[in-house]
Amino acid sequence: xxxxxxxxxxxxxxxxxxxxxxxxxxxxxxxxxxxxxxxxxxxxxxxxxxxxxxxxxxxxxxxxxxxxxxxxxxxxxxxxxxxxxxxxxxxxxxxxxxxxxxxxxxxxxxxxxxxxxxxxxxxxxxxxxxxxxxxxxxxxxxxxxxxxxxxxxxxxxxxxxxxxxxxxxxxxxxxxxxxxxxxxxxxxxxxxxxxxxxxxxxxxxxxxxxxxxxxxxxxxxxxxxxxxxxxxxxxxxxxxxxxxxxxxxxxxxxxxxxxxxxxxxxxxxxxxxxxxxxxxxxxxxxxxxxxxxxxxxxxxxxxxxxxxxxxxxxxxxxxxxxxxxxxxxxxxxxxxxxxxxxxxxxxxxxxxxxxxxxxxxxxxxxxxxxxxxxxxxxxxxxxxxxxxxxxxxxxxxxxxxxxxxxxxxx
Amino acid sequence: xxxxxxxxxxxxxxxxxxxxxxxxxxxxxxxxxxxxxxxxxxxxxxxxxxxxxxxxxxxxxxxxxxxxxxxxxxxxxxxxxxxxxxxxxxxxxxxxxxxxxxxxxxxxxxxxxxxxxxxxxxxxxxxxxxxxxxxxxxxxxxxxxxxxxxxxxxxxxxxxxxxxxxxxxxxxxxxxxxxxxxxxxxxxxxxxxxxxxxxxxxxxxxxxxxxxxxxxxxxxxxxxxxxxxxxxxxxxxxxxxxxxxxxxxxxxxxxxxxxxxxxxxxxxxxxxxxxxxxxxxxxxxxxxxxxxxxxxxxxxxxxxxxxxxxxxxxxxxxxxxxxxxxxxxxxxxxxxxxxxxxxxxxxxxxxxxxxxxxxxxxxxxxxxxxxxxxxxxxxxxxxxxxxxxxxxxxxxxxxxxxxxxxxxxxxxxxxxxxxxxxxxxxxxxxxxxxxxxxxxxxxxxxxxxxxx
Numbered sequence: 001x002x003x004x005x006x007x008x009x010x011x012x013x014x015x016x017x018x019x020x021x022x023x024x025x026x027x028x029x030x031x032x033x034x035x036x037x038x039x040x041x042x043x044x045x046x047x048x049x050x051x052x053x054x055x056x057x058x059x060x061x062x063x064x065x066x067x068x069x070x071x072x073x074x075x076x077x078x079x080x081x082x083x084x085x086x087x088x089x090x091x092x093x094x095x096x097x098x099x100x101x102x103x104x105x106x107x108x109x110x111x112x113x114x115x116x117x118x119x120x121x122x123x124x125x126x127x128x129x130x131x132x133x134x135x136x137x138x139x140x141x142x143x144x145x146x147x148x149x150x151x152x153x154x155x156x157x158x159x160x161x162x163x164x165x166x167x168x169x170x171x172x173x174x175x176x177x178x179x180x181x182x183x184x185x186x187x188x189x190x191x192x193x194x195x196x197x198x199x200x201x202x203x204x205x206x207x208x209x210x211x212x213x214x215x216x217x218x219x220x221x222x223x224x225x226x227x228x229x230x231x232x233x234x235x236x237x238x239x240x241x242x243x244x245x246x247x248x249x250x251x252x253x254x255x256x257x258x259x260x261x262x263x264x265x266x267x268x269x270x271x272x273x274x275x276x277x278x279x280x281x282x283x284x285x286x287x288x289x290x291x292x293x294x295x296x297x298x299x300x301x302x303x304x305x306x307x308x309x310x311x312x313x314x315x316x317x318x319x320x321x322x323x324x325x326x327x328x329x330x331x332x333x334x335x336x337x338x339x340x341x342x343x344x345x346x347x348x349x350x351x352x353x354x355x356x357x358x359x360x361x362x363x364x365x366x367x368x369x370x371x372x373x374x375x376x377x378x379x380x381x382x383x384x385x386x387x388x389x390x391x392x393x394x395x396x397x398x399x400x401x402x403x404x405x406x407x408x409x410x
Numbered sequence: 411x412x413x414x415x416x417x418x419x420x421x422x423x424x425x426x427x428x429x430x431x432x433x434x435x436x437x438x439x440x441x442x443x444x445x446x447x448x449x450x451x452x453x454x455x456x457x458x459x460x461x462x463x464x465x466x467x468x469x470x471x472x473x474x475x476x477x478x479x480x481x482x483x484x485x486x487x488x489x490x491x492x493x494x495x496x497x498x499x500x501x502x503x504x505x506x507x508x509x510x511x512x513x514x515x516x517x518x519x520x521x522x523x524x525x526x527x528x529x530x531x532x533x534x535x536x537x538x539x540x541x542x543x544x545x546x547x548x549x550x551x552x553x554x555x556x557x558x559x560x561x562x563x564x565x566x567x568x569x570x571x572x573x574x575x576x577x578x579x580x581x582x583x584x585x586x587x588x589x590x591x592x593x594x595x596x597x598x599x600x601x602x603x604x605x606x607x608x609x610x611x612x613x614x615x616x617x618x619x620x621x622x623x624x625x626x627x628x629x630x631x632x633x634x635x636x637x638x639x640x641x642x643x644x645x646x647x648x649x650x651x652x653x654x655x656x657x658x659x660x661x662x663x664x665x666x667x668x669x670x671x672x673x674x675x676x677x678x679x680x681x682x683x684x685x686x687x688x689x690x691x692x693x694x695x696x697x698x699x700x701x702x703x704x705x706x707x708x709x710x711x712x713x714x715x716x717x718x719x720x721x722x723x724x725x726x727x728x729x730x731x732x733x734x735x736x737x738x739x740x741x742x743x744x745x746x747x748x749x750x751x752x753x754x755x756x757x758x759x760x761x762x763x764x765x766x767x768x769x770x771x772x773x774x775x776x777x778x779x780x781x782x783x784x785x786x787x788x789x790x791x792x793x794x795x796x797x798x799x800x801x802x803x804x805x806x807x808x809x810x811x812x813x814x815x816x817x818x819x820x821x822x823x824x825x826x827x828x829x830x831x832x833x834x835x836x837x838x839x840x841x842x843x844x845x846x847x848x849x850x851x852x853x854x855x856x857x858x859x860x861x862x
Binding site: 041 | 447448454457458461462465686687688689692699701702703704705706707710711714715717718719720721722795799800802803805806813817820829830833834836837840841844845848
């Protein structure tokens, strides 16, 4: 609309330059005037949208009344009453739908987090292998990427579930690694450590130890950069830290016991359990994501000028040094934006695990809970709100990081 | 600039690079290359050997399973297992092949699907020829008119009865357009005037302006009437939408999404670039909201919320709901592609268009969008590929696309538990489709670069 105003100046009478007197001409001048036309157009669009929304909500109201339902989030307090096959946070069928929502969120986040971490590592390796001088290696990497990328993710998930994980032996004949890892068609049983201390304390202690070490190095850095050696205060601090760490490890090891999975009847008890559906979804999504990330990494590495590589070699950098100091910092700039999209896609793709019954958000909340309560509007609103929140959060954080690594243009 | 300087100063000696020396004798030829690139160091030689061994065993096992030990003729899975326990049982896939392609479409009526798909392809064929004028118009006509022909053939029913008169009339016009298109193509190859010029002498007696347009409309209506007469003599067996399935349904959903993605995307992208705040914020909200949720939740939303939010007396089948959702989803993603293209257009293009006195619509349709779309063809093709892959998601909400048909083979009493072969079969199919699309897009990208 803005363009047209500049393009048709002869139809756009300036104010005060003899406005036409008859009413029809006033109307046309109102339509051809730039600012008034913008207002009219926006008012029309807004009115249409508002009317559309009103129409939709009036229908919804009528339909809900007809079905004898009301809108509201009170159902979240109601007991869910169904079982969830796997949950990281404590859950039993006597808990509320709100708890089901939380279980779904935690399972979704765990699955996508694992996929993002492992997928990024494998993807980076494959992406660098694609640039290998060895034609056999680079072609292998290339066909891995091509095959994985061009087959729909859903087919791959179902393939891993029905063809690989479901055909593993029954619990009695499960594959095992010593006494601490059992793999069968129900899933993976791993030995775990059970501590008398609560896990929150252990995690908090670990974080405190790492943070204090970081703070120590940070504190001694100015002296180190000036003199080239550490101050005596640094060594004293380090000794105190080592003592504290030793005490922490000792008290941890005395208070823990091993929980070994043992066969009881038809199933294992003890240890930690990962269901086969998690395994299949994890493997399929990781493979799929790694192919996408490999392409991103390859494109990023190829975007660096060859001269940079040669220049680093000329001034005597080793291969690792040139990668660490010259090549990767430059490649990261072009890799981060597509990598962000890839991670967002991984989070969204985790919803496909619904196809093999992994209890993530869509499966437990959008399918089971919706079928039981019939609260379609509220449930879809909550699930979509969660995904929108996660997307906005990840893209916000990575935009911040992206701003800090981009070239500073003044 | 450099050339000019050289001409002005003839005394300046030009830099002639020494041609590079040919590689060493040991690096020339096939064996030289292999030795140089695969066995140039101990580590690399080991790597090569390891990769070669792994590849050999991988290929051997896959070929053994899929070809050498495979069973192609059997009545049920038990027979397959008896003949060759560790090979693929393609007999099951072969016996279900019809279902994988056509879903539960009645066997006697499947010729209609074939003809419909063939007509669609034939309609697009003139795009290959450079001789056809207004090639974009052919594409637009396909988008606008082909769905009527397809709907007529796939749904069936007596002419103008089950689907309504409007649909019937549009079908006739669409078929008439196709006839004129081909007639013109052949006539122009023979060096004669097009069919649409037939009435020009007649029309020019009555009116003075727009003679060619009126003549074209007259010819179009005439041919349409002839076709309408022909169609009214035939009664096709009606096929309800829930019998559609298999690869056919996958193509319908993907084709619809692909064709609707561009117009929806263009509108949303232009809206997002608009300087009017209301339009800008509305488009941006739609794009961002749709892009940040998974497709499966959009599909669930369409299936569960559309019946609630629309009047109770409106009848919906699942396919329509899915098409609405997919269309919105594809449009939002396409909008971001197109926006990238719009942002890459230099400001001078807008100013030049304004200088020529073009309005907003003309500027966009004639100057900006052709350049933006052309620049974004690789990204648009990538979006199309992921759309095609994403259509498999409709199987989760219970549409019998190729994915669900393949999973259903394992429930057939003759082929109980046969999961692997159908999955491998449709994986290969999707791989061929998507890989050829991506190669085509690479090819197109190269060609467009040469054009510039």
